[in-house]
Amino acid sequence: MIVLGIDPGLANTGYGVVAHRRGRLAALDGGVIDTPAEQSLEARLATVHGRVLELIDEHACDAMALEQLYFGANVQTAFAVGHARGVTMLAAGQRGVPCHSYTPQRVKAAVCGNGRAAKDQVARMVQTLLALPELPRPDHASDALAVAICHCNAAPFAGALAAAVGA
Secondary structure, eight states, X not given: OEEEEEEOOSSEEEEEEEEEETTEEEEEEEEEEEOOTTSOHXXXXXXXXXXXXXHHHHHTOSEEEEEOOOOOSOHHHHHHHHHHHHHXXXXXXXXXXXXXXXXXXXXXXXXXXXXXXXXHHHHXXXXXXXXXXXXXSSHHHHHHHHHXXXXXXXXXXHHHHHHHHHO
């Protein structure tokens, strides 16, 4: 299974591609899709959408895992993140790739065993779980890899549960 993890954002959308084969995890790609603040909203969203389509095609992704929107005090930021999240989901829908959402707490618990882990702790665990030579950077890429790892760990159980319920 190849999972594209997404940490959505308008200025910076983190992405991480993780392969889960025979119980082992491997990082295939990771980085950030940057969009300049001086561009129009629609141009920025088109950039995110286009790059996510490229990533899905390049890696033949089987699933997309997204961090759920954390609604803080800044409504403008929440809307911008929601727009970016929407265009990533649109790209997955256009390619027939199923999307799965995870709360930040669930991602941290899946990677660190603690839903309140700090960002640096998440980055160190991502490095360890994926046997990376150095910490994944920037934080958005590290978070996206963590989301992908979370899905890789959750998918087998979810599949078994769905099969049991359907039987």
